Structures are given as structure tokens and as C-alpha cells.
Amino acid sequence: MPKSKRNRLVSLTATRKKGFAETKASLVNEIHECADQYARIMVFRIDNMRNAKLKELRTDLRYSRFFFGKNKVMSIGLGRTEAEEYKENLHKIVPCLNGQCGLLFTNSSKEEILKFFDSYRQKDYARTGDLATETVELYAGPLSQFSHSIEPYLRELGMPTSLQKGVVTLLKDFQFAKKEMHSLQNKHKLLEKKTAEFRVKIDAIWSNDGTFELLQKNNINENNNLNDSMSDEDGDDDDDDDDDD
Structure with a gap:
């Protein structure tokens, strides 16, 4: 006798979807924890982003922590003003958080990180819309x-x-x-021509002794809005993607 389609088990339990505000609060808390744990915070940008290359990078820097999140939320975690900052001079990082960028938490020295990224360049095929680097x-x-x-x-x-x-x-x-x-x-x-180059650039460095150094002045957002709140709708901002190693 065929099994009745009406004889089905119906689960009465439900998992509440994590709210947007909870996601933001979680990211802010993680930034606070990492600021306590790591000696330096660096703002970085990636030219010719490739997920496969980024996974390799995380493996090479497995003792560091990468954050890709909404810039406004990361700004709140750091502290957007001197009065709000989580640690001394952390608010100075906020103007650098614009466009597609991220935070790197590390215990490595400035010299070690800059030397590593200076040599970390990998060729790949250009994407539609990219400018060629050679004729x-x-x-x-x-x-x-x-x-x-x-x-x-x-x-x-x-x-x-x-x-x-x-x-x-x-x-x-x-x-x-x-x-x-x-x-x-x-x-x-x-043509088997790899003209795109995956590379990482460091815009700014903050150290836990309160020192801040700006390396790429052109990437400062001088019009950064410091009055945004965690209740703002950030759907058109950068993609949420918090990753760690």
C-alpha cells in the first residue's frame, strides 16, 4: 500500500534567524577582543581580489586575523571619535576605512608585514573591465x-x-x-597571458602603545561621517565577510 502523503512528521521547533543588529554587535565585540589580543592593527587593500589567493594568504599569516566587514560597523568597533575609541588613537584608523578594505590584526612587526606583502605578488588572468598591464x-x-x-x-x-x-x-x-x-x-x-597582479597594500598601522602611522594618504576619506549609528541600514555598504585564520 503506498505511503500516504498526509502522514508526515512536522517539526514544531524553529530557529530564530540572527538579526542584523546582533550581527553588528558580534562584529564589534570581536574587534574589541582582537584589539586586546594583538599588538598591531593594519588597514589593508587588495588589488585584483581573488578568493583562492586570499585563502593562501590566510594560510601564510595563520597567526594573524583578517576582518572584512561593513566599514561603518568596523568604525564603531574601533571608535569613531576620540571620546568613543576603544583604545588610545584607534579613532585615527576610521578615516582610512572607505571603499573595499579590511583590518589585519597581527603581532608581527611593521617591518615584517611590509616586507612580506612587498614580495607577495601573484599573477592571474585579468577580469572584464580591468586595465591591462602590458600590450x-x-x-x-x-x-x-x-x-x-x-x-x-x-x-x-x-x-x-x-x-x-x-x-x-x-x-x-x-x-x-x-x-x-x-x-x-x-x-x-x-592567450594564456596573466596580466593582473594580486597584491596587498597597507594604508595605515596602529600599535597598542597608541602610535598611529599613515602610509597611504590618498586613501583617507576626509568626509567620513562620524554620526552614523549601529541602527543605520547599511545594505549598500561593503559585503559582510568576517574571516579569521
Whole structure:
């Protein structure tokens, strides 16, 4: 006899979804805990963000802590004014929190971190909309690296190609200008050219003795609104993504 569809178990329990205010408060508390635990806080930015590369970076700096959260909430955790700051001079970091950036909590020295990031650069394929870092030039003739099936797609990308005896052939010299942006990712992947560079830049450094050093003056948000509250709706701000190592 077939099982009745009406004979179903219905769970009467429910898990309350974590509220937005609770998420903010949790992030603020974690920032306070890390400020007590680590000797330095650094504001960092990543050029040509790649998740895979970031995972490798977290592994290399597994004794440090990375925070990617809403800038306004991280600002509240640090203290937006001298009266609100959690520790001495932490409010000086707040103007640096604008755009896509994060906080790095570490016990490593300034020299160790700067030296590490200065050499931590990895090439990857550019994405659509990125600016090329070099000019790529192809010369007229057979393009044996491409299969015949991809020839129509190459023409769509603007390359003057044709099939000659089943071989993709470039009819004239073709150049991808350094400033070219259209479909850059696809072109450079096809050519196996990695022109994007994943790298991390440090904007500012705060130490637990109260000293603050600004390294990248151009990234200061002089119009930073210090009157935002935790009840503000931040849906259009940076993505919430608190990560630790």
C-alpha cells in the first residue's frame, strides 16, 4: 500500500534567524577582543581580489586575523571619535576605512608585514573591465594554439581571423592595447597571458602603545561621517565577510 502523503512528521521547533543588529554587535565585540589580543592593527587593500589567493594568504599569516566587514560597523568597533575609541588613537584608523578594505590584526612587526606583502605578488588572468598591464601583440599567420571550433568566437572578440585548411589564421597583425578593457578576461585567458597582479597594500598601522602611522594618504576619506549609528541600514555598504585564520 503506498505511503500516504498526509502522514508526515512536522517539526514544531524553529530557529530564530540572527538579526542584523546582533550581527553588528558580534562584529564589534570581536574587534574589541582582537584589539586586546594583538599588538598591531593594519588597514589593508587588495588589488585584483581573488578568493583562492586570499585563502593562501590566510594560510601564510595563520597567526594573524583578517576582518572584512561593513566599514561603518568596523568604525564603531574601533571608535569613531576620540571620546568613543576603544583604545588610545584607534579613532585615527576610521578615516582610512572607505571603499573595499579590511583590518589585519597581527603581532608581527611593521617591518615584517611590509616586507612580506612587498614580495607577495601573484599573477592571474585579468577580469572584464580591468586595465591591462602590458600590450599583447599577435602577428599574422597560423594560430596553432587555438582549435578550429573557437575561430568564430575569436572574430567576435575583434580578432581578424579565418579558417584556412582547418587552421585558425590571423589575417593581419593584431594588438591588445594596454588601456583596452573590453572582454579583456576572455582574450587574455585564451592567450594564456596573466596580466593582473594580486597584491596587498597597507594604508595605515596602529600599535597598542597608541602610535598611529599613515602610509597611504590618498586613501583617507576626509568626509567620513562620524554620526552614523549601529541602527543605520547599511545594505549598500561593503559585503559582510568576517574571516579569521
